[in-house]
Amino acid sequence: MIGLFAIDDHFLIIEGLGQAFNPETDEVGLVGSAFNIEEAIEKIPKTKTDVIILDIYLDDTDPVANFQRLHKAFPAIPIVILSVEDSLQWQVKMFKLGVMGFLNKAEKKETMKSVFIQVALGNMVIPDNVSQVLLSKTVYPK
Numbered sequence: 001m002i003g004l005f006a007i008d009d010h011f012l013i014i015e016g017l018g019q020a021f022n023p024e025t026d027e028v029g030l031v032g033s034a035f036n037i038e039e040a041i042e043k044i045p046k047t048k049t050d051v052i053i054l055d056i057y058l059d060d061t062d063p064v065a066n067f068q069r070l071h072k073a074f075p076a077i078p079i080v081i082l083s084v085e086d087s088l089q090w091q092v093k094m095f096k097l098g099v100m101g102f103l104n105k106a107e108k109k110e111t112m113k114s115v116f117i118q119v120a121l122g123n124m125v126i127p128d129n130v131s132q133v134l135l136s137k138t139v140y141p142k
Helices: 011-020 037-046 063-073 088-097 109-120 128-135
Strands: 002-007 028-034 051-054 079-083 101-104
Touching: 002 011, 002 037, 002 109, 011 028, 028 037, 028 109, 037 063, 051 063, 051 109, 063 079, 063 088, 079 088, 079 109, 088 101, 088 128, 101 109
Parallel strands: 002 028, 002 051, 051 079, 079 101
Antiparallel strands: none
């Protein structure tokens, strides 16, 4: 089973992920959750986390700083963004920082599951429009 650790400031998202993914039938399951980065940094070492799921906006905190703190604390655990924010600008920015996947909260369960599995296997899952920007020589605004 692939252990997912969700960080989101809304309890319904965490509850929903826990109910949506059954470790026995889905190959993935929620092994822990937190409402903020500090709580996550405290809890993750006590779990068997294979993939961290991070909401890009947590209360009034900086998304880039949140990712960097998590990545520094757990460099071997891949991070997938799960957010309602899915602008090309944010996706490019986060992939440049090192996220391994970026999902909209409206994605279907099977799409999410596929991304979580691929990321757990060490693969970066980049949407086509993002990879075109990342591969181009065009400078994308910050």
